[in-house]
Amino acid sequence: MDVRLMVGTSKGGFWVTGKGRREWAVEGPFFKGWKVTAGLRLAGGGWMAAVASDIYGPAIFLSEDGEEWEQVADGPAYPDGDDRRLRQIWTLRENRGTVYAGVQDAGLFTSGDGGRSWEPVPGLNDHETRGGWMPGAGGLCCHAVLFDHTNPDRVWCGISAVGVFRTDDGGATWIPRNRGVYWAHEDEEFKEIGHCVHAMAQDPDDPDRIFRQDHSGMYRSGDGAESWAKNERGLPSGFGFPIVMDDSTRYLFAVPLEADQYRLPAGGAIQVFRSTDRGDSWHSASAGLPSEHSYGGVLRGAMAVDNLIPGGVYMGTTSGTLHVSRDLGENWKNLPVMLPRILHVSAWVE
Template sequence: MSARVFVGTAKGAFLLTSDHSRQDWTIEGPLFPGWKVTSATRTPRGTFLAGTGSFVYGATLHQSDDLKNWKQIEGGPSYSKESGRAIKEIWTIDATEERTLVGVDEAGLFLGDAEAKSWKPLGGLNDHPTREAWQPGFGGLCAHSIVRDPNNTERLWCGISAVGVFRSDDGGESWRPKNVGIPVILEDKVHKEVGFCVHGLAIDPDDGNMLYRQDHLGMFRSRDAGDTWERNEEGLPSGFGFPIALDRTTRHLFAVPLKSDEYRFPADGHFRVYRSRDRGDTWEPLANGLPSEHCYAGVLRGALAVDHLDPCGVYVGTTSGSVHLSGDGGDSWRTLPCTLPRILCVEAFAD
């Protein structure tokens, strides 16, 4: 049994490999040298997909069987000329047996077939009636999160910054904003149902009503599929942060709060991951082995992952290029001996 961690950075990707003990790691790369590597996933068929981008040469999707040898997919997702929009980055990829879905900047979703070869825009979201009120966050106007209902293939959610969460109950044809209970951050004069800055989403692996949301303005939970949200921050030093991840085995949640949106670094220079073992009711700091002082690295929304082994591995990549990892569910941590470019995404794959 092995664990592989794909680390996407501002200047390429790196592949970390270990056995089940997750004690000793090999580091390979850079893959895609010079390119932003913004997203990755494994499809149910076992192939891997990665999103890359360049300020000069645009954003594209790539496919691999082993995470090392990649081939660009011809004719990936693209806005039409008439839309007046451009794909600047591929922020998230979600794959099922039947289809592939990507979320992009400029914000939108594109639906591809299972082989990720033919694509169409999801007009129900991309041309939503509220679109005229959509405003970008600091990271751009990006559709960065997709989660699926484990029991209902027709229901899924999409998080867009700084617009909010949308839910579809018909497989992506139509979408409704789902942000009741969340403080608005960019209030529109007309479209009051958007203007919310979701940073990260997670869903319970069995209960499609139970959603978790790291928002710009706090940590939230929904017990009714996103119809309403409640704040759940007990134990957190700050409601501000970007990623949230959930271990499917234990249902433990992981987050990395930062000191407010003005500063965006760990409070007091003390890097800590936070864990909730009670579905978000309370949070505890995890600091054993993490930098305890002089650490001012942030963690971006895609840069936290769990491998779902037992006990689960937890992986955090920082804006300063450090990789912190735990092989025991977050109880203890170590930092890999590398300094990578700014880390944009981390994905963990266990075999």
């Protein structure tokens, strides 16, 4: 099987194709000079990419072949005159024919026509706690969206420095679900927010089993985010950004960093930690990764799995290095590239 990675960086996107996941070729940049912040292969065919510029703002592009791109004219947008600004699109996810875009300033938009037009999700975007939403270091962004394959009306989303929200009525109402998670900052009025979720992963066997890499540690919920408890046994640090789960083995992967004030790999050695028991324990799975003088972190959107057997794991660093494993993290290969700061990695089986 061949795997195609969409690698989004601060200065453009790159296609990285792995023939048999052994021989890797790099093409790009596309969207030269733009941040490529999220990517998606649509179930109906074609590609979607989110781009952003510090000067010209964000946009969504569509492509049939991954080469010729056209900007969506009616992309996600806050209303004219609104005091919210659409600064960046952090995640693109598709479920049951609907594409979800999580954005900064924090909000959620959906498209029912493959990304041609978008509608806001007012139940979340105009949430009663919105006055207490404070941006984290990465901005006030909605970066994670999870679905319940047994219940189309149930969706979760994660907003940095605010927390996890869940809807059980198809998006009409959203309730913060952060019980058991330490505050990043306590809001004077809204006590159910102020939790800094960094990323989430979900167990395909049980959509209510959710794993949460939070600013305050690594957590797990077994009840659909009603409650959370830490599961950090074996981790050198509870702090980090990405968490992904391989759908075939249910192995989890994370990249712990040294405490939040540094946000660096401990000791100059980037390490992937893997859990083979759904988060009960964690062990380093880092053979082949740079073991010294390596200070690039891995951002929340820059780690992906391909769900093949055995599972491939892929990650890009803030230093622009790209690392691939075709055996669930047992062995890593460092691709001979030095890209701009890597913001997004997604893996697609060809």
